Amino acid sequence: MDKFKDLDPLLHSQLRLAVVSLLLSVESAEFVFIKEKTGATAGNLSVQLDKLNTAGYIIIEKSFKGKKPLTTCKITKKGIDAFEQYVINLKQYINK
Amino acid sequence: MDIDKEQLTNEKSLEIITNMIAAAKGKVDKNxxxxLLWGWVCVLANIGHYYILKFTDYPEPQIVWVITIPAAIVSAIYGYFQRKRASVKTHLGTIAFWIWMAFLISLVLILIFAHRINYQINPMIMILTASATFISGIILRFKPLIIGGILFWVFAVLALLSSLEYQYLIGAIALITGYLIPGYMLKKRANNG
Incomplete structure (x- = not known):
């Protein structure tokens, strides 16, 4: 995978890329919405969301909806910048 | 979606991005x-006001507008639960909400100072409604609502040129073309989609 060395490894993963693309288009989204749209399993999604959160690409807010715990995700400025850079790099490969 | 096990090609990356943006795109609340609620309430109030003014001697025809009070309460309660239930918040959805909140503020100002504008309330409200409906149509990408908004402007001009009592009839027609027809079309589209 040498030719992909410039692509942000954090975004160059199917599910994480899907999550960031999805969050880019909305103000905020709940865990269930992301799960439904990406078709991921809850466990896998949690792990990937944590990675994006640790990198500062997204913010995860935990609250309650009635008695049910509620996880809401939001993309950060850093996440938007990283995504833009990822798309720019991707374009270079495609135009080659 | 099984991550990291499948090799991610450039094309696959683009496909994911495109698909996810498309998945989020249609999420503006097409409600x-x-x-429908405000269309019916205001059509009835307009016709009621016209009827009392024209065919009875009752001195307070504006009394019919009290039916907007329960409608406002129903709207607020409905809106509260709707927002609580939504699993995603979109930028456009937030903008749509604030357009109607701004409309509400302008509306209250017009009602408070009705005596200062010679009680030309109906045309003024129609002009305001035209803006909010037109922009809502653009946000929802729904042509009937855009046309309905434009028709509010047309009917507002007609109302400005008419006597006070006919303004209520014009108001009722504008609400049918601007709220009710697009509203039922939106409902049909939401049910089909």
């Missing part, structure tokens, strides 16, 4: 509830 016909408010258009």
């Amino acid at each position: 016909s509830f408010y258009f």
Whole structure:
């Protein structure tokens, strides 16, 4: 995978890329919405969301909806910048 | 979606991005509830006001507008639960909400100072409604609502040129073309989609 060395490894993963693309288009989204749209399993999604959160690409807010715990995700400025850079790099490969 | 096990090609990356943006795109709340509720309430109030003014001696025809009070309460309660239930918040959805909140503020100002504008309330409200409906149509990408908004402007001009009593009839027609027809079309589209 040498030719992909410039692509942000954090975004160059199917599910994480899907999550960031999805969050880019909305103000905020709940865990269930992301799960439904990406078709991921809850466990896998949690792990990937944590990675994006640790990198500062997204913010995860935990609250309650009635008695049910509620996880809401939001993309950060850093996440938007990283995504833009990822798309720019991707374009270079495609135009080659 | 099984991550990291499948090799991610450039094309696959683009496909994921495109698919996810498309999945989020249609998420503006295509809700016909408010258009139908307020359409019916205000059509009835306009016709009632016209009827009392024209065919009775009752001195306070504006009394019919009290039916907007329960409608406002129903709207607020409905809106509260709707927002609580939504699993995603979109930028456009937030903008749509604030357009109608701004409309509400302008509306209250017009009602408070009705005596200062010679009680030309109906045309003024129609002009305001035209803006909010037109922009809502653009946000929802729904042509009937855009046309309905434009028709509010047309009917507002007609109302400005008419006597006070006919303004209520014109108001009722504008609400049918601007709220009710697009509202029912939106409802039909939401049910089909």
